[in-house]
Amino acid sequence: MDDKIKDFKAYREKMNERLLAANNNKVIKRIFNLDTNTYMEGALSSRVKEMLGLVSSMVLRCDDCIKYHLEKCYELEVTSDEMMEIFAVANLVGGTIVIPHTRRAMEYWELLNQEAR
Amino acid sequence: MDDKIKDFKAYREKMNERLLAANNNKVIKRIFNLDTNTYMEGALSSRVKEMLGLVSSMVLRCDDCIKYHLEKCYELEVTSDEMMEIFAVANLVGGTIVIPHTRRAMEYWELLNQEAR
Amino acid sequence: MDDKIKDFKAYREKMNERLLAANNNKVIKRIFNLDTNTYMEGALSSRVKEMLGLVSSMVLRCDDCIKYHLEKCYELEVTSDEMMEIFAVANLVGGTIVIPHTRRAMEYWELLNQEAR
Amino acid sequence: MDDKIKDFKAYREKMNERLLAANNNKVIKRIFNLDTNTYMEGALSSRVKEMLGLVSSMVLRCDDCIKYHLEKCYELEVTSDEMMEIFAVANLVGGTIVIPHTRRAMEYWELLNQEAR
Amino acid sequence: MDDKIKDFKAYREKMNERLLAANNNKVIKRIFNLDTNTYMEGALSSRVKEMLGLVSSMVLRCDDCIKYHLEKCYELEVTSDEMMEIFAVANLVGGTIVIPHTRRAMEYWELLNQEAR
Amino acid sequence: MDDKIKDFKAYREKMNERLLAANNNKVIKRIFNLDTNTYMEGALSSRVKEMLGLVSSMVLRCDDCIKYHLEKCYELEVTSDEMMEIFAVANLVGGTIVIPHTRRAMEYWELLNQEAR
Numbered sequence: 132m133d134d135k136i137k138d139f140k141a142y143r144e145k146m147n148e149r150l151l152a153a154n155n156n157k158v159i160k161r162i163f164n165l166d167t168n169t170y171m172e173g174a175l176s177s178r179v180k181e182m183l184g185l186v187s188s189m190v191l192r193c194d195d196c197i198k199y200h201l202e203k204c205y206e207l208e209v210t211s212d213e214m215m216e217i218f219a220v221a222n223l224v225g226g227t228i229v230i231p232h233t234r235r236a237m238e239y240w241e242l243l244n245q246e247a248r
Numbered sequence: 249m250d251d252k253i254k255d256f257k258a259y260r261e262k263m264n265e266r267l268l269a270a271n272n273n274k275v276i277k278r279i280f281n282l283d284t285n286t287y288m289e290g291a292l293s294s295r296v297k298e299m300l301g302l303v304s305s306m307v308l309r310c311d312d313c314i315k316y317h318l319e320k321c322y323e324l325e326v327t328s329d330e331m332m333e334i335f336a337v338a339n340l341v342g343g344t345i346v347i348p349h350t351r352r353a354m355e356y357w358e359l360l361n362q363e364a365r
Numbered sequence: 366m367d368d369k370i371k372d373f374k375a376y377r378e379k380m381n382e383r384l385l386a387a388n389n390n391k392v393i394k395r396i397f398n399l400d401t402n403t404y405m406e407g408a409l410s411s412r413v414k415e416m417l418g419l420v421s422s423m424v425l426r427c428d429d430c431i432k433y434h435l436e437k438c439y440e441l442e443v444t445s446d447e448m449m450e451i452f453a454v455a456n457l458v459g460g461t462i463v464i465p466h467t468r469r470a471m472e473y474w475e476l477l478n479q480e481a482r
Numbered sequence: 483m484d485d486k487i488k489d490f491k492a493y494r495e496k497m498n499e500r501l502l503a504a505n506n507n508k509v510i511k512r513i514f515n516l517d518t519n520t521y522m523e524g525a526l527s528s529r530v531k532e533m534l535g536l537v538s539s540m541v542l543r544c545d546d547c548i549k550y551h552l553e554k555c556y557e558l559e560v561t562s563d564e565m566m567e568i569f570a571v572a573n574l575v576g577g578t579i580v581i582p583h584t585r586r587a588m589e590y591w592e593l594l595n596q597e598a599r
Numbered sequence: 600m601d602d603k604i605k606d607f608k609a610y611r612e613k614m615n616e617r618l619l620a621a622n623n624n625k626v627i628k629r630i631f632n633l634d635t636n637t638y639m640e641g642a643l644s645s646r647v648k649e650m651l652g653l654v655s656s657m658v659l660r661c662d663d664c665i666k667y668h669l670e671k672c673y674e675l676e677v678t679s680d681e682m683m684e685i686f687a688v689a690n691l692v693g694g695t696i697v698i699p700h701t702r703r704a705m706e707y708w709e710l711l712n713q714e715a716r
Numbered sequence: 717m718d719d720k721i722k723d724f725k726a727y728r729e730k731m732n733e734r735l736l737a738a739n740n741n742k743v744i745k746r747i748f749n750l751d752t753n754t755y756m757e758g759a760l761s762s763r764v765k766e767m768l769g770l771v772s773s774m775v776l777r778c779d780d781c782i783k784y785h786l787e788k789c790y791e792l793e794v795t796s797d798e799m800m801e802i803f804a805v806a807n808l809v810g811g812t813i814v815i816p817h818t819r820r821a822m823e824y825w826e827l828l829n830q831e832a833r
Contacts, residue, residue: 426544445504445505445506446505446506449504449505449506449507449510450506450509452501452507452510453507453508453509453510456509456510456513457509457513461513461517461547462538462539462542462544462547464513464514464517464547465494465544465545465546465547467501467510468493468494468497468498468501469497471497471500471501471504472497472500475500
């Protein structure tokens with residue numbers, strides 16, 4: 132696995148564990164829980180929901196959230212052609228301020244795809 | 249047509265015309281143009297793209313943008329069950345700050361559905 | 366009760382009920398639930414937590430969220446002197462973009478206080 | 483004067499006075515003060531600074547702040563051709579989410595210009 | 600002192616000095632000044648005000664601002680149990696988009712606490 | 717050229733090329749195109765427009781966008797006295813949340829100026 136992917140996953144996992152191990156964190160725990168449930172298959176497929184999560188993360192310009200949803204989209208076999216259209220909506224709605232995040236998203240998306248080869 | 253829908257559409261149309269009729273507005277015109285093209289059928293369906301536009305508008309908390317995409321989603325036959333899941337993603341990702349916009353979105357969505365009866 | 370307060374409460378209540386009565390709204394319901402629990406007495410008092418909720422709503426510039434937390438702060442006997450210091454932090458951190466929301470917050474805060482006389 | 487302009491100015495003035503008359507508002511007062519000083523003639527002209535204030539208000543999507551800076555730009559004789567280019571930058575950088583605010587800005591700008599005839 | 604804390608403090612101090620030493624920076628200087636005054640003891644304690652500053656920084660997702668207020672909260676003896684409730688409000692109000700910032704906040708908070716041992 | 721400037725430019729260029737080389741990226745391409753056109757000489761000079769782009773990037777707190785517009789402002793001979801007034805507007809309108817971005821902007825601005833000596 133590429134180091135950028137590995138490092139990101141490791142840090143996220145480590146700190147999530149620390150947050151979940153903390154005392155007095157009931158609300159945080161429930162939000163994490165809800166985060167998992169929200170993207171499950173329902174009236175909309177997980178695939179579409181992860182796209183919704185991704186585009187939201189892009190217009191809110193949260194790089195780590197973007198990476199997370201890119202991973203999920205990759206697992207759920209979103210194609211690169213579809214991905215470019217998600218990037219398009221995000222850049223149109225959110226403006227050129229989204230471009231630097233799109234550059235990093237593109238890099239991470241390519242890394243995820245190179246993994247698989 | 250319900251007055252809330254009619255008034256919103258009339259104001260939007262009137263002011264869009266004024267913006268497009270203005271001198272020296274080449275960039276604005278091209279953004280409007282691009283706005284139309286971005287949501288056309290492609291690797292993703294217009295239906296999914298309108299959902300992406302809606303969820304983006306919700307987390308960025310723009311009521312008029314939300315209304316616009318609700319209209320489009322309604323035309324493209326997004327169901328109320330699907331809509332509730334879009335609302336769910338928006339409120340999870342964007343937080344409780346999205347709730348007041350969800351109340352207004354719910355009202356507008358119900359008006360759009362009552363129209364059709 | 367002043368009409369501005371009454372109307373705001375009535376609309377909020379009506380639309381919350383409609384959201385909670387909708388099918389397929391499990392996530393929304395749980396977020397509403399969590400919203401109630403988060404502000405309960407704990408390591409921090411409800412009073413301080415409502416102040417935290419208020420200042421967050423101010424810097425995120427959500428008028429309805431501001432009104433809601435102003436009501437809660439009023440119930441929990443936050444004083445006007447304390448309120449001005451919350452406004453101060455919000456305007457300092459969030460910038461002059463928060464001023465119009467502070468004007469409306471001030472108006473609502475005064476209405477809440479006039480009620481009681 | 484058009485009612486939309488008059489009402490906006492009256493409310494702003496009334497509530498600013500109430501904020502400035504409040505006890506324990508030293509920070510708010512100093513922010514208001516600083517707000518006046520920042521736009522004064524300096525290395526940059528007031529005219530350019532008001533444009534900077536306007537475009538910032540547009541990308542942050544604060545309608546009342548936009549109106550305020552539109553008034554100032556009008557007083558400082560910003561032309562409609564220049565205004566359209568400010569709108570262009572705001573919509574490009576901030577995305578289509580800025581369009582509804584641009585519609586309202588356009589309306590207010592036209593009202594300000596009609597005043598003068 | 601841990602390197603992450605030391606480096607952050609050193610960079611902040613160095614660049615603040617450069618900003619304050621610059622010509623024509625009167626407004627910046629006054630904002631820095633106001634920043635100090637706003638958090639002083641008043642109707643609300645510095646302790647509560649720093650919590651307000653922290654939660655504002657979290658929902659606005661500014662990592663450096665978060666670190667700064669974490670340091671202040673630590674100095675003012677905010678407990679870890681209280682901190683988890685501030686994190687809870689921030690994540691509830693601001694949504695899951697706040698989670699990556701909470702992970703980094705948690706890491707920095709733990710570093711600050713390890714210092715003291 | 718200083719490494720910070722060189723690295724930033726190289727990464728930006730590399731990833732922009734990858735985005736423009738991707739299939740199915742028509743919208744992205746047109747946004748990039750529009751981005752170039754918007755800042756061209758018009759009713760407002762490129763110089764003023766780049767200032768508008770910079771202040772927008774600062775209040776929206778996008779470090780890479782800030783760097784890009786700092787480079788353009790430097791090329792168009794914006795002075796350091798003018799720059800401090802742009803920083804002032806950004807920090808006033810956007811609040812203290814903009815300070816960490818101003819520190820980094822100041823550092824990059826100084827690097828750009830040291831280049832030239």
